[in-house]
Structure formats: C-alpha cells, structure tokens
Amino acid sequence: MRLRRSERESRRALLRFIASSPLAYGLGAGLLPRGAEAQLDELLEALIESPEQALNVFDFQEYVKVHMPTGHYWYMAQGADDQRMLTVNREGFTKIQLRARRLIDTSNVDTSVELFGQRYDSPVFIAPCGALATFHPEGELAVARAAGTANTLQILSTVTNNSVEDVTEARGAPLWYQLYPTSDWTFTRAMIKRAEDAGCTALALTVDIPARNLEPIARFRRDSNEECQACHQPGFEAAFSTKAMFADADLSNLGMGIRGLTWDYVDRLKDATSMNVLVKGIVTGEDAGLCLEHGADGIIVSNHGSRAEDSGRSSIECLPEVLDAVDGRVPVVVDSGFRRGTDVFKALALGASGICIGKPYIWGLGAFGQPGVERVLAILNRELRIVMQQMGTVDIASITASSIQA
Ligand code: FNR
16 A cells, blocks of 8 residues: 555554554564554555565565554464574574575576376475465465466365365365364264365374464453454354364264374274375374375375474484484474575475465455466566576476585
C-alpha cells in the first residue's frame, strides 16, 4: 500500500487497523510506540500491492504482517519457546559457503528432480501445513493449483480443510499425504486407505511434536476477542469438525497425538499401505538408522518450521548426519527455514533430494491466494536457477559436495 490515495485522511483508520495487527501486537498489547507513525509510513510504502511486485519471498511476509488477522498470523508465524529457532534455522545456512566454478556453459539449466518415479520441475516442494482456509478461502485448493503451475510436489496435511480427493483433482497429479495418527487405528487406517485410493504415492508420518510450547498463539487466545470466538469454539470437536478428512468421524471419541507412538508404528504403517512411507521430523543419525531398520522409504529432516523443540540446531545442520546414516539408500527431503535459492542449493549440495517450504507459501496464499503461491514458487525457482548458473551447475545432479564448503 503506497500512501498516494487520499491517504492522509484515512490515516487514523489505518492506524487503528495497524494497532490491531500482528505488527503492533508483537510490540505489545496493540499500543504504538512513539515515532511509530513515521516508521509505519516507511513500512507501508515498501509493501507490495500485487504478487508481481514481489522481489523475494520476504515481500509477502511483510504484507501479511500488516494485513493478516493477528491470531491467524501468530498461529502461522510462531516458533517454540522464545522464537529463537526461527533465527537459528536461518543462521544455519550462513555456516555453509559456496564454491563457484567458472566458465561452464549454463545457458540451459535444468532444475527438475525425480522422486518415487515422479518427475517434478523443481526440488522446491510444498510442506504439509494444516487448515489453509485460515489464510485464504480456497486454502489447499489454491495451493494445489499453484503447485500444478510449478509442476512441483504438494504434501497434504491430515488437518486439511479440503479433502484429499478435491486437492488431488486441483493439483492434477498425485500428492503425498502427511499423517497425524488418531487414537483409533481403524479410523486412521481408513484415512490412509482413502489417501491411497485418491492416488497419493507416499505417506509422511510426522513425529516431531510429541509436545510443544507455542506461546504467541496461547497469549493471543488468552487475549482474544469476541470476533475470534465467533469462529473458534473451544475443544477438539469444534477444531476437527472443519477438517475435511474428519467429516464422517465420531469426534466425541477421537483423539490425536503422537506421544504414545514408538518405532513399531512405522512397521504398522508399512503393513497397512502400499504407499511409500516417510518419517517427517527426523534430526539425528540414530533415528535415521532406525527409520531404515523399520522399513521407511524416505526421511524428511525437519524441526516443524521452528515449532518443535528449541534445540538450537538448525534443520540444515541436522541434515549431514541423517544423510551419513542413510548413505543414499532412501531419499532425504529437508525443510524448516528455506527462504532463498541459495538455501535450496546448499541442501542439494549436502545430498538432499528436495526441500519443502511452509511459511513462505502461506505468506503468498494469505496475501494473494493462488497467484501469491505461484509467485513464491517462481521466485525461489528463479533464485535457484541463478545460483546454479553462478556455480556452474547445469542440473541438480551436478550440484555436489564440491559445490560447498561446510
Ligand atoms: C506446519 N507444519 C505442519 N507439519 C505437519 O507435518 N503437519 C501439519 O499439519 C503442519 N501444519 C503446519 C501449520 C503451519 C501454520 C506451519 C507454519 C507449519 C510444519 C510444516 O510441514 C513444515 O515442516 C514447516 O513449515 C517448514 O518450515 P518453514 O518453511 O515454515 O520454515
């Protein structure tokens, strides 16, 4: 929003709006500090007005900071404990340097990758994030269409607002399905079968949040107003009644959670489905070894986008020990904190088969719907192509350990 409309007269309304936004909420109790008005002018002048204006993915983040409802923003943006992992995940990338090679013909760069027999135009995938209708009415469907435009992989969350059948149709190609187990194996097994029947080629069991401490959203809920409470009734039933995969469930008897799970659950999943089974949320070589012992077909290294434990270890720093333990036997995908083409390049150079983004595509979705997600993916793919050209790497296979200094 650039202040060229009859902006001065709308300033008061704007400030009221801003005062209730995440930006001001983060500053404390919705109060604007002294001098904030001038800073807001600067901020608003820098905001994009359309997806095309975005130069990098952070442009979308700035937009949603101002425009997204405060509670929705914090549900999306929060990290564990004191938010440190958000920074830790980003700083991990700075510990790896690039080793550029010169005078290699990179006029044609190929960013495509193949996983489980499916070819994608890009190694930048869509991570499973729950309840995307929170950010845009078309939710997972808008994301699926954008993933289709980019011909990339979409992993659909168990707590999707749209059904696996509808999202698959919108994507126009098979998805992967992310699993949060329920307390009822019969129901869980039926949900897995449903994903399989919809054509999903892989099932990703998320194991990284047996417990979690997310203060911003808890603080917001504590302070939340009647407007929020009109949509958000307390309790499990209210929360899951809007989730497509639970439409026919007897919610009064169902629970969720992975606290009681042990490694035999991976065996159980392997027996229950013909889909490839991946474990999402692995951060150590020991657990990577156990994944293989229990027949996992792949691993997703992740700290849940900074929402799991405040470990002080970035996801990219956890990747090498997982790759060492796996030793090329199954694909390893990584997520948490990826925001630049160089981040993607570094993960590929370490040996990852692909990377996922979570928050960046939600920023695009929340700001502009499908075109916003399309632009986020296009920006990251453009940046990846640029760094590949700078590094003298013509395709993903030519990105190797010699491309980096870690
Ligand atoms: C998530 N994530 C997630 N993971 C999962 O396995 N199932 C889920 O339903 C969700 N839901 C979810 C909601 C929101 C709002 C966020 C931000 C994240 C984690 C997600 O799959 C992924 O691991 C991270 O988002 C990747 O990190 P970045 O890109 O967000 O930093």
